[in-house]
Amino acid sequence: MPRLSVQGLTKQFGAVRALDGVSFDVADGELVTLLGPSGCGKSTTLFAIAGLDRPTGGRILLGDRVLFDGEAGVAVAPEARNCGLVFQSYALWPHMTVRENVTFPLKIRGSRARAATVEVDKVLELVEMLPFAERHPHELSGGQQQRVALARTLVYQPALLLLDEPLSNLDAKLRERTRGWLKELQSRLRVTTIFVTHDQTEALSLSDRIIVLDGGRIMQIGTPQEIYRAPATPFIADFIGGTNFLAGTVTALADGQALVALPDGQMLSVTAATALAPGQQVTVSIRPQSVHLVRGVAADAVASAGRNANLLHGRIVQREFLGPCYQYSVSIADRLVRFETAEDLASNDATLAVQAESCTVFAFEVGP
């Protein structure tokens, strides 16, 4: 039984469709991430669920309760939805102390002062902000403000926790630490959570499931592993994890393997998940991590790289020093293939080994 059900949500801004038939379910206690580039509709979806943005059509249900129904003209006011929204800007009220901020939602719900104090102390303890209870927001660091914003939302035990890029205003180190802490907290409280982000690392590390959005449409829904290993489109492959694309033509098919001819005549054997036909134009995605440098004679290399390894020859056109390793860009059939290695290569030519099962084939072409 899904806790939250979003059905066919659309949002029209004049001629532009910001949301185009977005549908998904979120189960009780699940943490689902809405992931996509800016302008993909992820925040619009989140604010539609919170009731702060009115969609043009579709339905939103929380349990049995209809929060929004475009056709029936139902739109429950945001204050009546019992959602907890944590804003990207934290939106702490500057004229109130930390304690007053966190107490506010309880006061609105008419709880007694004494009971409220106990609740507030408990939740501030939970986010490790109790020692700062009497401070004002401007006296706190970004990370501390973020915790207060979360505490203010958790204190009234919302039916649904909505997080709008809550980590994006923190610096890189703090973001990593907070990410771990947030994950731990969410799994402890088992609160159903929707997390909006444009950062694929956050999405991969935090989520039970990821919903990838682009141009107001859902591109793929799946666990982090599924999305990373079997991206539905070249866009997702590139957006999540980053990848290299090679274009080619299918020449032969045999037991789940396809042989792809690159424009420069090199052959590439790949594992074909989708139905392909000989002569078809395809795009092959190869993650930089799956590309290995081959040294020595070709025959030895094949032996060491394994039976399913492809060998590709190309010219190194760019070299960047990243600290622990170098990143090389190798030109193969007019496309660039990036990979990383600790070796400082002297020559201009390189031979690369790629396992057939680490290639993903898409049955259409994408630009370089």
Added chain:
Amino acid sequence: MSAIAGASGRKSASPARGATLLLSRDRLIQFSLAAIVVLLIATALVPVLYQSVLAAPIYDLTRHFTLSNYLRFARSQQLHQAIANSFVLAIISTLVGTAIGALFAVTVARTNMPGRRIASGAMLLPLYVSHLILSVGWFIMYGPAGYVTELTRNAVGFVPWNLYSLVGMSVLAGISSAPLTFILCIGSLRLLDPSMEDAARSVGASPLRILWSVTLPIIRPALVYSVMLNFIGGLEMLSIPLIFGRPARLNFFTSLLYSFAGAATVPDYGLIGAGVAFFLLIITIFVVIQGRLLRKAARFTAIRGKASRPKPFDLGRWRIPVAAAVYLGLLLAFGLPLVGLILRAFVQFLTPLMSPWQLLTWDNFTMIFSSPTYVRSIRNSIVIAGFGGALATVLIALVTVVIHRSDFPFRRQLEFIALYPRAIPGIIAGLGVLWAVLWIPFLAPLHGTIWILIIAFTMLDLPVGYGALSPVLLQIDADLDRSARSMGADWWTTCRRIVLPIAKTGLFSAYVLLFLAFFKEYAAATFLYAHGSEIIGISMLEFWGIGEVGPAAALGVIQFAVTCVFILAAQKWLGVKLHA
């Protein structure tokens, strides 16, 4: 509703709220506030328009519909002449005032002239002082028998100016409106992104060239706006037409209306109604045209952002001469008249032939403080400004919140209505409210109380308060109220607990501005005061009318002193900075 929310876009300040109940508490409050605003303005306008098509006075039960008022208006030479004079005065004063104000603003904000801060303060002070005080001061110094006039006549044998002429009065009116232009222009000059000027400089433009092609276009919206306000200000001006026009036998529309207020016989209600309706129509057309112009000027509004200190233009060896000209101008326009006013309040009469020290007296003040009527007028003015200003602040703050921070379906229309009183001259508002009280029986108890003055002043100064509070509310991050809404607070709770407390400093500023506006208003009171509800300006005009210049000046000094004390107190205790 969704159309409005959609048009305002996703970044809209208002959370899109669903219509679960037809009239929630929030909606009820929003509609009530809108109704109050509409009623306030209707009170001033409807009776006048209604009277213009009635054959008898509005309170007369034999009244019936007629168009003859407009026919008589079309034939009334007296009204035509007065309206024509009003327009000439408005046009000349707009040109003079806008030119002086803009030049001043550019000099003070964009050059390295010494003593800019003091010049800026001196230019702003007249904004908070009644035009009546300035006019009396000018009369005392530059009038036909004025102190400076006499000095000049004795020194050079003739006087190059004549303030009993239409042009002379128009120039004075222009000088009195220059501070308004100044404050509007300096606001946009302060917001000017210095990188725009730096960019022009880096491509090789000379400072004068930059001033002409970059700086001036950027203050164009402010100029357009101030042209409109100055023009309306010229049309509705009462002080100069009364102080200078009456002795010169020059009638203006406002001074003609004023003479009806004190007329012994029953005035021609229908004719007045038709004249006022015509006058309002013209002003409304100007407001609409100005709105159109400013909409097209939206491309000049790319000047938002952090206020920074732009690098001023180096005047070089012109620094001192420019400063001297600026200070001399300020001294002649505002300094000397103020000194004259104060001096006049403390002497029996003022003449260059005798040292004022020989004529020193407390008589003028004694005369005021020994009369309960005049003491009451001072008290009434303070109560109206202090208490009425607070009421108005609360009302306008709530209306502004509805306009900027709600999904009230008619907030666009509400904004238009709240800004409309710019087009209503004070004396016409007074006339309208008076007729409303005469016409509608249940309003009768308000007649002759200070409440009716508070109502009229609140209506007139809606745009002042809205203008002060809008930027404050727009600066508050919309997430702050959206988060309160998502946490379970309805709109009204969010207003009271989040939005208004955060806007506290802005509320204080608005209160100070409204206090000063209420304190200096007198034109609207000319029809509305009665025994017991006099205010300072009315008493001043009364003294003036019987030729008692001394006590009138003394009242002006008292008003000026209270204004100064209030501004200082507001700066000290409320932390309010008045456009420094």
